[in-house]
Amino acid sequence: MTSGAMYSSSSVINSQLNQTNSNLTMIQRGQLAVTGQLVVVNDLQDRIYRGLSEVAGVIHSLTTIKEIADIGIDIINDVQQTVSIARSNPLLLLFAEEGARAFKTRATNLALEVSGFVLKSGASNLMDSGERAKLLNHIASELRILRGIAYGMHRAMYWAKMQGIWRALNPWSNWISMDVQIANDVIRQAKYLKK
16 A cells, blocks of 8 residues: 555656656746847847937037038128128228138138048048047037138228228327327326316
8 A cells, every 4th residue: 555655646746747847848948938039139229229329429410510500601601791891991801811811721721631531432431420420520610710710800800990991000009099098197197286
């Protein structure tokens, strides 16, 4: 009886072990399937991240390009106002000559730099979003400087027109004005001393 009970007990235990082994095999297969799916999910997540990074880079580039366009419009407006003032009195161009030289030099250098890059061919012309951002930021900063020069030319001509050409050309006008102020101050103080 004992051996029959042990046999039936061992067969129950063996069937439970077989069931457990079968369950473990199914768990291992499930883990393999989940691991395979996780690889796919991680790959998809990496692609999404790279795509979003590219989109962020493009959006940043687009905002810089919009700024470049706005700066270009400002430069055109300042130059148009400068030309308008010059039409009324060409002598006023004397006040914009230095700015015009600086503008020409900087604009030529920027054009040569950009065209040198754009006209390159092959793999050396390919760039990632970081390199593109550097190039666009450089162009934007150079255009900001050009905008400042164009504005300076316009304002120099405008104020020369407002003050009058001969007065604006006279380098000693401030000294003469100071001398007149000092003389008037001496006369005024002398009146107070007489009283």
